Amino acid sequence: MTHHNIDSGKQTFVEEGTEFKGTMTSSCPVAVRGTLNGDIKAPMLTITETGTVIGNVEAASIRSEGVLAGKVDAEDIFLSGKVRDNTVIRAKSLEVKISQEKSKLEVTFGECMLEVGEDPAKDAKGGDQRNAGVKTDSSSSADEDEDDDEMAA
Numbered sequence: 001m002t003h004h005n006i007d008s009g010k011q012t013f014v015e016e017g018t019e020f021k022g023t024m025t026s027s028c029p030v031a032v033r034g035t036l037n038g039d040i041k042a043p044m045l046t047i048t049e050t051g052t053v054i055g056n057v058e059a060a061s062i063r064s065e066g067v068l069a070g071k072v073d074a075e076d077i078f079l080s081g082k083v084r085d086n087t088v089i090r091a092k093s094l095e096v097k098i099s100q101e102k103s104k105l106e107v108t109f110g111e112c113m114l115e116v117g118e119d120p121a122k123d124a125k126g127g128d129q130r131n132a133g134v135k136t137d138s139s140s141s142a143d144e145d146e147d148d149d150e151m152a153a
Contacts, residue, residue, distance in 0.1 A: 010028040011029050012031070012042070014030070014033060014036050014051070016034050016050045016051075017034055018035070019035040019036075020035070020036045022038045025040075026040075026043075027042075028043070029044035030045050030046070030059075031045075031048065032047045032052070032053055032066070036051075036052070038056075039056040039057075040055065040058070040059070041059070042058075044059055044060060045057060046063045046064075047064040047065060047066040047081065048066055049081065051067070052066055052067040053066070054067075055069075055070045055071075056071045058074070059074045060074060061074060061075060061077075062074045062091075063077075064077070064080070064081045065081045066082070067084065068081065068087065069083070069084035069085075069086075069087050070087060071087075071088045072087065072088065073090045074090075075091065075092050075093065076091065076092065076093040076095075077091040078095045078097070079094070080097035090115045091115070092117060094116045
């Protein structure tokens with residue numbers, strides 16, 4: 001993980017009730033409590049429960065408790081808010097917190113693409129690692145198809 005000097009006290013805010021449209025580049029952490037619609041590049045991005053970020057996002061670290069949409073590229077991402085359809089998330093580390101608002105728990109993945117881990121193009125030795133550790137089909141079991149898939153030695 002890339003460490004950035006965030007102890008300097010400097011931080012860029014997009015306050016609740018504010019809508020920023022365009023391109024933002026910051027050398028200090030950015031906190032979004034309002035709406036940011038466009039491209040953002042920062043060492044660290046925090047999206048609060050009232051915040052929305054839509055666009056191309058590039059940061060070393062992202063913590064989103066609000067709404068996130070677009071193309072997201074970061075080293076470390078923590079998600080506990082909403083991710084809109086057609087969102088692409090690329091990260092070396094992805095943590096998702098799922099919480100219950102009422103009596104039922106619902107998890108919905110719309111049209112989105114997640115890439116977690118090292119970029120396979122940079123890994124000359126291995127193949128595509130994007131789905132390592134991700135189970136995509138829970139309706140079948142490896143034991144059910146074991147006899148059909150065995151090869152003669």
